[in-house]
Amino acid sequence: MLQCDNPFWSFSLAVYGAPGVAAECLALQDTRGADVNVLLFCAWLGVSGRVLSAEDFAAIEAAVQPWRERVITPLRATRRDLKTIPDAADQTVAALRKDVAALELRAEQAEQAMLYRLTPTLSEAGAAMAAEAVRHNISRYLDDKASAPLLIQAALAHASRE
Numbered sequence: 001m002l003q004c005d006n007p008f009w010s011f012s013l014a015v016y017g018a019p020g021v022a023a024e025c026l027a028l029q030d031t032r033g034a035d036v037n038v039l040l041f042c043a044w045l046g047v048s049g050r051v052l053s054a055e056d057f058a059a060i061e062a063a064v065q066p067w068r069e070r071v072i073t074p075l076r077a078t079r080r081d082l083k084t085i086p087d088a089a090d091q092t093v094a095a096l097r098k099d100v101a102a103l104e105l106r107a108e109q110a111e112q113a114m115l116y117r118l119t120p121t122l123s124e125a126g127a128a129m130a131a132e133a134v135r136h137n138i139s140r141y142l143d144d145k146a147s148a149p150l151l152i153q154a155a156l157a158h159a160s161r162e
Contacts (some may be wrong), residue, residue: 002113009112011047011158012040018154025151032142035068037108039148041115042141043155046134049125056122057141063118064111072111075104131156 016022016036028034038060045052052060082088082097128136134152142148 002110003116004109004113006113006116008041008044008116008119009109011044011155012037012112014158015040015043015151015154018150018157020150021154024148028142028148034142035064035111037111037115038064038141039138039151041112042137043134043151045119045122046137047130047155047159049128049130049133050123050137051126051128051133052137052140053123059118059121060115063114067107067111067114072104072107075100075107079104130159 016025025034025036025039028039029036041060042052079097079100082093082100085093087093088097126133131152134155138148138152
């Protein structure tokens with residue numbers, strides 16, 4: 001059974017809610033195809049000094065790719081499509097869109113639980129400093145072609161408060 005209420009979920013809610021982080025993550029999702037949950041997972045593991053290997057990234061992708069493609073992506077597309085139909089302002093359609101958004105969020109939480117379940121199988125925390133590990137994990141996930149400075153800053157700020 002998936003453990004949906006876990007430390008990674010709590011971290012994600014706090015960090016994603018930091019100023020500018022949601023917009024930055026969604027831009028990476030829309031322009032680069034990044035999985036926001038994987039970005040947050042990279043940050044969460046990094047704050048504990050865990051540096052992810054190529055094998056770790058392969059395991060992460062194998063664990064969540066089918067769920068993302070079969071559940072999250074279709075829900076997201078439906079939610080977005082509901083904005084564009086002629087009756088989008090209708091109360092019934094607006095309520096349906098809100099319901100789909102709630103389902104999408106639950107699906108995201110389930111994906112995060114799948115990622116959390118992987119934690120014991122991934123590389124252990126090493127000697128890396130948190131800032132170095134977070135930057136490494138995120139840049140490796142994004143293939144060094146993009147950055148997520150607000151996510152990195154928020155993750156490190158959250159870790160320093162704990």
